[in-house]
Amino acid sequence: MKRIPKLWTGLGVAAIAGSMAAQADVITLQSASGQSPIILAQEAGEGGEGGGEGGGAAPTTYALESTDPNAFKYDAKPQIDAYIDLVASSYKKAADDAKTLAVAVDAFLAAPSDDTLKAARAAWVAARPSYLKTETFRFYDGPIEEVEGAINAWPMNEAYIDYVDGKADAGLINDANFKIGLEDIEKSNQSKDEADVTTGWHAIEFLLWGQDLSADGPGNRPYTDYVAGAGNNDRRREYLKLVTDDLAHKLNELEGAWQLQNALGYAKKLKAMPEREVIGRMVNGMAILAGFEFMSERLAVALDSGDQEDEHSCFSDTTKQDFVFDLAGIKQVWTGDNEGAERAGINDLVRGLDAALADRIDGLLADAETKVAALGDPWDKVLAAPKDSPERKAAEDVVVALQALGTGLTDAGSKLGVLVLIPTE
Helix, strand or coil: CCCCCCCCHHHHHHHHHCCHHHHHHHHHHHHHHHCCCCEEEECCCCEEEECCCCCCCCCCCCEECCCCCCCCCCHHHHHHHHHHHHHHHHHHHHHHHHHHHHHHHHHHCCCCCCCHHHHHHHHHHHHHHHHCHHHHHCCCCHHHHHHHHHHHCCCHHHHHCCCCCCCCCCEEEEEEEECCCCCHHHHHHCCCCCCCCCCCCCHHHHHHCCCCCHHHCCCCHHHHCCCCCCCCCCHHHHHHHHHHHHHHHHHHHHHCCCCCCCCHHHHHHHHCCCCHHHHHHHHHHHHHHHHHHHHHHHHHHHHHHHHHHCCCCCCCCHHHHHHHHHHHHHHHHHHCCEEEEEEECCHHHHHHCCHHHHHHHHHHHHHHHHHHCCCCCHHHHHHHHCCCHHHHHHHHHHHHHHHHHHHHHHHHHHHHCCCCCCCCC
């Protein structure tokens, strides 16, 4: 959803304007030389999560031009190869973890009890980190953009799926006229409103935990909602099974799209692009996640509203985990680290051109990590805290740290000769 955090809008515009200065210089050189300027498909507004967030439409080219024939000369092949390997292995891990979740859900449905429900919830929590680390592969024309709204859309109107407090007959599950089948569930996803989410991580989360009606803990849906034969339980059972299996399937397809041996896959297409077109995608993924999606949509918006409905993983109260692993994904692309295997990272390229800038971004990442680690948990308690409380101050510090990181990554893009576009709304 396209929302502007009132408390942070002015700060965001100022930072973006400053971070674009170096890139504006390059574009000015380009115009003075009579070369064609970069033409953007549009400045911003492409759907991300929920079909409305994200990084704006991709530019027609990420490569900045310059009148200096020696500008932007570097060999990025090691970084590109490492990135393709990282994305493929990351989606494989996410798909494997989602399959483990599906097994736990099957076990729960086979024998509903407090223990099997607890195990299914634990499997959901354990599966999330590997997906969260892939979110830095978004915000350009990658295959995730086609399915992201079906995988991780939020915030969600839980009453669109199932009963909520005071509305026992709410939702598709309790609508006898709605057919519980994957095709109909997918067609209903955000069909009239972006919050009418029917599939993906957060639909499964709601089905496992139910509404979070407490500031001190997660939702507490009873296992008896899934005992066969009672009320609409069979419809609920089928719904949970379908959307959980569908999540694993979609992540498996993303893994396949990033396998180089797939002649029709995205990795093959990316490998054939000019190097700076690829580097542009890599840097935009990091910068937009840090400086917009994470900083604004997930943090500043919630701080501004104080509403736990703006919390990313509100039903399970695991939003802090989301923050930690989104940042970890950004760091992986920057450093080239692939689960302990050191590979060529964007930092190596930047360091070869401007060691001081690389050091600055290393410091900004470390600062953001420290401040995210200091966040209160669960997140809804932070949102409920007084405006001038230490908990809120710590969260505001993270907003500032992420904005600075986004600016630093934009500066890295300028040094590498690629356009970086962080939206301001």
